[in-house]
Amino acid sequence: MALVQCEELTIAYEGQVVVRDLSFQIHPGDYLCIVGENGSGKSTLVKSLLGLKAPLKGRIVLGDGLKQKEIGYLPQQTDVQKDFPASVQEVVLSGRLNSRGMKPFYTSRDREQAKAMMGLLGIEGLRRSCFRDLSGGQKQRVLLARALCATKKMLLLDEPVTGLDPLVTAEFYQLIKEVNQRSGIAVVMVSHDIESAVRDASHILHLQETALFYGKAEAYRESLVGRMFLERTKAPGEMAGGSQEPAGNTEIAGGGMPAYTETSEKRGTGFD
């Protein structure tokens, strides 16, 4: 059963549609990267997945016991978060807030969980350090530990490597991959790093108001839309790939990009 099933989702701000007729699923163990141009609706979709923005039409069905407040969320970094005046331990523990309900204090289980996640991510030695004094990479590990405290099923990350140097970025991607592969926690990541997305993700959702592509990462790499996007990000300003498509290709949809959607029956993730 799917953890998340989005059915013909349309999302709008004051009547202005920014996501239209979008359907896809997230299964246990999936690693889905959401890619697309600036302003294509990625963060808006994230807000709806978190229950912070109601769709205008369509619906989001959660399955396999997933609750919206049990989605571990790592938001886009803001300057306010970067300067948060709290200890690492407090920041990680705050991941337990949603599941505490009305209880005013953290339980010993909450503390154990926070300790376990700090251990998993190699930041236990930093637990008394002030969050704002950490490096960018350390901060992201802390925020990842916080998000993991909130979930056993699904992590949602919105451009988590923005501002990190290449080495720290590579380490962070490796961490995410290990979390996904070892724990089976589904990962949903909004990313502008298309090369890494097709390398690490099991599935790609390419958004441009609607799904230009949704399916397995290997199929995306071979698709016209995937090849064009990969080519463009390699050489900014250059358009390539379209002329290499065999004659008679009927995939081309509006806007010169092919629409492709893979059904859940064809997915075969092994977690179905």
Ligand SMILES: Nc1ncnc2c1ncn2[C@@H]1O[C@H](COP(=O)(O)OP(=O)(O)OP(=O)(O)O)[C@@H](O)[C@H]1O
């Ligand atoms: N709170 C808001 N009110 C009105 N319009 C909004 C709001 N938030 C986003 N938008 C608009 O919705 C569209 C999609 O924005 P969104 O932030 O979801 O795109 P995105 O794909 O995440 O972009 P980026 O890659 O630049 O982060 C944009 O045109 C944006 O201007």
